Amino acid sequence: xxxxxxxxxxxxxxxxxAAFAWSLADTRMKIVCLEQGDWMSPAxxxxxRSDWELRRFGDYGLSPNSRGRSEDYPVNDSESPxxxxxxxxxxxxxxxxxxxxxxxxPGDFRVRTLDGVADDWPISYADLExxxxxxxxxxxxxxxAGDPAYPPKEVPLPPVALGRLGHTLARGFNKLGWHWWPxxxxxxxxxxxxxxxxxxxxxxxxxxxxxAKASTDVTYWPAAIRRGVELxxxxxVREITVNAQGMADGVVYYDAEGGECRQRAEIVVLACNGVxxxxxxxxxxxxxxxxxxxxxxxxxxxxxxxxxxxxxxxxFPEPLEGYKGPQGCCIMSQEFYETDASRGFVRGYSFEIxxxxxxxxxxxxxxxxxxxxxxxGHHEGFDKSFDRTAGMVVICEDxxxxxxxxxxxxxxxxxxxxxxxxxxxxxxxxxxxxxxxxVERGAEVLRAAGATETSAISPLPPAGWHxxxxxxxxxxxxxxxxxxxxxxxxVKNLFVIDGSLFVTAxxxxxxxxxxxxxxxxxxxxxxxxxxxxx
Amino acid sequence: xxxxxxxxxxLDTIIPPSxxxxxxxxxxxxLAAYIDxxxxxxxxxxxxxxxxLAALDARAGGRGAEDFASLDPxxxxxxxxxxxxxxxxxxxxxSFHVYAGYYQDPQVARALGTRSAPFPDGYEVEPNxxxxxxxxxxxxxxxxxx
Ligand SMILES: Cc1cc2nc3c(=O)[nH]c(=O)nc-3n(C[C@H](O)[C@H](O)[C@H](O)COP(=O)(O)OP(=O)(O)OC[C@H]3O[C@@H](n4cnc5c(N)ncnc54)[C@H](O)[C@@H]3O)c2cc1C
Ligand code: SF4
Numbered sequence: 108x109x110x111x112x113x114x115x116x117x118x119x120x121x122x123x124x125a126a127f128a129w130s131l132a133d134t135r136m137k138i139v140c141l142e143q144g145d146w147m148s149p150a151x152x153x154x155x156r157s158d159w160e161l162r163r164f165g166d167y168g169l170s171p172n173s174r175g176r177s178e179d180y181p182v183n184d185s186e187s188p189x190x191x192x193x194x195x196x197x198x199x200x201x202x203x204x205x206x207x208x209x210x211x212x213p214g215d216f217r218v219r220t221l222d223g224v225a226d227d228w229p230i231s232y233a234d235l236e237x238x239x240x241x242x243x244x245x246x247x248x249x250x251x252a253g254d255p256a257y258p259p260k261e262v263p264l265p266p267v268a269l270g271r272l273g274h275t276l277a278r279g280f281n282k283l284g285w286h287w288w289p290x291x292x293x294x295x296x297x298x299x300x301x302x303x304x305x306x307x308x309x310x311x312x313x314x315x316x317x318x319a320k321a322s323t324d325v326t327y328w329p330a331a332i333r334r335g336v337e338l339x340x341x342x343x344v345r346e347i348t349v350n351a352q353g354m355a356d357g358v359v360y361y362d363a364e365g366g367e368c369r370q371r372a373e374i375v376v377l378a379c380n381g382v383x384x385x386x387x388x389x390x391x392x393x394x395x396x397x398x399x400x401x402x403x404x405x406x407x408x409x410x411x412x413x414x415x416x417x418x419x420x421x422x423f424p425e426p427l428e429g430y431k432g433p434q435g436c437c438i439m440s441q442e443f444y445e446t447d448a449s450r451g452f453v454r455g456y457s458f459e460i461x462x463x464x465x466x467x468x469x470x471x472x473x474x475x476x477x478x479x480x481x482x483x484g485h486h487e488g489f490d491k492s493f494d495r496t497a498g499m500v501v502i503c504e505d506x507x508x509x510x511x512x513x514x515x516x517x518x519x520x521x522x523x524x525x526x527x528x529x530x531x532x533x534x535x536x537x538x539x540x541x542x543x544x545x546v547e548r549g550a551e552v553l554r555a556a557g558a559t560e561t562s563a564i565s566p567l568p569p570a571g572w573h574x575x576x577x578x579x580x581x582x583x584x585x586x587x588x589x590x591x592x593x594x595x596x597x598v599k600n601l602f603v604i605d606g607s608l609f610v611t612a613x614x615x616x617x618x619x620x621x622x623x624x625x626x627x628x629x630x631x632x633x634x635x636x637x638x639x640x641x
Numbered sequence: 642x643x644x645x646x647x648x649x650x651x652l653d654t655i656i657p658p659s660x661x662x663x664x665x666x667x668x669x670x671x672l673a674a675y676i677d678x679x680x681x682x683x684x685x686x687x688x689x690x691x692x693x694l695a696a697l698d699a700r701a702g703g704r705g706a707e708d709f710a711s712l713d714p715x716x717x718x719x720x721x722x723x724x725x726x727x728x729x730x731x732x733x734x735x736s737f738h739v740y741a742g743y744y745q746d747p748q749v750a751r752a753l754g755t756r757s758a759p760f761p762d763g764y765e766v767e768p769n770x771x772x773x774x775x776x777x778x779x780x781x782x783x784x785x786x787x
Contacts, residue, residue: 157745157757268766306763431764466744486659
């Protein structure tokens with residue numbers, strides 16, 4: 108019966124949608140997930156071919172605006188110094204992610220109490236801790252227990268290979284007496300749940316052909332489908348519809364052929380990420396919700412947070428074997444994580460050590476800078492650059508500001524004609540000061556590790572890959588979009604489970620916390636089933 | 642590409658063999674086939690290349706040589722350098738593809754110790770030395786308890 112409602116309709120099959128679907132499936136409710144992208148084929152990932160480095164500039168690029176894939180939707184980010192980066196497929200942006208997998212720290216949920224800025228979360232680290240643990244098992248988190256930057260925590264798999272590059276940088280941190288630790292990484296360093304172990308290919312950011320990196324198409328989804336969840340791909344949701352009582356009653360979507368379809372549902376759950384979710388809500392206008400669904404507070408789309416990034420790079424005299432090992436996961440430092448008033452900004456940042464470039468990227472970069480000329484000096488130039496650079500990214504905590512926001516672009520549409528999102532974002536004074544501080548400290552530690560020259564890009568323009576805050580949680584319906592367990596204040600059968608929920612951003616990658624939240628919301632639904640819509 | 646002798650000479654001028662003999666020149670590495678492939682997918686490249694090659698031969702002729710390929714390496718580099726003001730797009734465009742193709746080449750990758758396609762073999766990495774963490778382990782908790 109085509110018009111039969113399902114119990115739960117999830118939109119988006121990325122990090123959050125997958126974890127949520129898997130968890131809720133043990134209720135045996137009828138759960139359907141609509142995803143605009145398709146299943147990826149790991150055997151075709153770029154690392155299986157010699158042109159793998161070039162494909163980062165093509166169909167595996169960071170921006171949906173240049174990638175040229177039909178399943179992508181455009182994002183107008185012309186009014187932001189940071190471009191939005193995502194991926195649209197089963198697995199969502201985890202197909203491209205580096206799999207750096209830190210938790211938030213307890214203080215990250217209490218920013219107003221501790222530092223008098225932004226807001227406290229309505230939930231705490233202790234509330235999420237069991238879900239971080241569950242997620243660590245399901246995604247397979249590699250790392251090392253005992254990090255003094257965190258309360259004791261479970262880390263099921265041994266750490267990623269630090270390699271010569273990681274060891275070299277670690278000595279630099281030790282010289283300065285600064286904190287560092289092997290990065291928590293969602294990478295199977297040993298076989299885990301049927302996934303093969305990482306073989307240090309390097310290019311994790313164009314998909315892991317080995318299946319070692321925990322993208323949700325190889326972690327939660329197979330398990331969720333075994334539990335009976337139906338995942339419908341190539342289905343792009345235009346809007347959520349409401350009934351006369353103001354409850355969500357389903358969605359309108361376009362199938363692979365562009366045909367308009369309708370799916371009715373008792374519960375609708377948004378997992379389209381910090382840009383995709385407010386886009387769907389703002390596109391879902393009706394007489395009852397003229398400013399977009401669940402938007403009586405006016406908060407949908409506001410308080411968009413990226414993490415302002417910088418990249419600091421050093422030239423080393425010795426080869427570092429930096430092309431071996433997971434590109435984005437090596438060691439990290441939280442030496443400058445907490446507020447220190449003497450630095451002139453509140454909150455702080457993390458360093459994440461990244462590995463070196465492959466030969467093609469090295470050569471092309473050197474062609475651009477003139478460091479690797481054509482002709483007689485070519486090999487000398489290449490030898491000086493290749494495998495002799497190491498660096499880090501800086502991840503700054505971004506504070507929520509209402510004017511940093513996602514709106515609907517008045518003209519831009521995707522291939523189904525659905526209005527596309529527009530991002531308006533400016534870096535705050537606080538972020539700019541923090542970036543400057545971080546770039547100096549980054550160069551200092553690179554020199555301590557033996558770098559002869561350093562350079563920096565700050566802010567890093569393509570680094571809009573952490574999308575947070577645009578449908579924040581809270582107890583006050585005036586000041587938040589959803590309650591403390593993800594349910595819309597205005598529409599009691601509508602839930603948000605992705606990074607849109609974040610009240611503050613912390614200074615670490617968000618996906619572990621996004622999934623812990625998704626699992627937490629799923630459990631809250633299970634325990635409130637009897638009076639879910641009260 | 643029509644004149645493969647000229648193209649090979651040009652490729653070897655852009656990336657010559659390394660002095661230690663470890664790495665071949667781009668021409669000797671067979672990059673002409675790669676460039677042909679690229680040109681097939683990007684037809685706008687072909688006229689730029691053909692015009693460039695013709696101009697190089699003409700300039701070599703001006704020096705009394707039969708063609709570009711018959712010049713010695715230093716003279717080729719001079720002639721190529723001299724072409725830039727007249728055809729500014731030629732060298733940057735070609736170099737981009739030559740660099741990209743050369744460093745994908747399996748024999749070049751072997752000489753560098755890398756793999757042209759990292760999958761499936763991957764890499765051995767030196768074992769972790771976690772004793773480096775000893776000073777960090779001794780630190781008091783860095784996080785604020787709430
Ligand atoms: C290059 C890169 C590197 C990254 N590295 C890291 C890292 O190291 N660590 C980390 O923690 N995070 C990292 N991230 C971020 C991480 O990928 C995201 O935080 C995470 O995937 C977000 O999960 P999500 O479920 O909210 O959204 P996504 O994973 O983006 O999934 C959303 C899904 O919803 C679908 N969707 C959206 N709109 C619709 C619609 N209207 N109809 C149907 N389907 C729709 C999309 O197609 C997509 O599949 C990285 C991201 C990128 C791009
Ligand atoms: S380094 Fe490991 S995780 Fe990354 S792509 Fe290779 S096998 Fe996958």
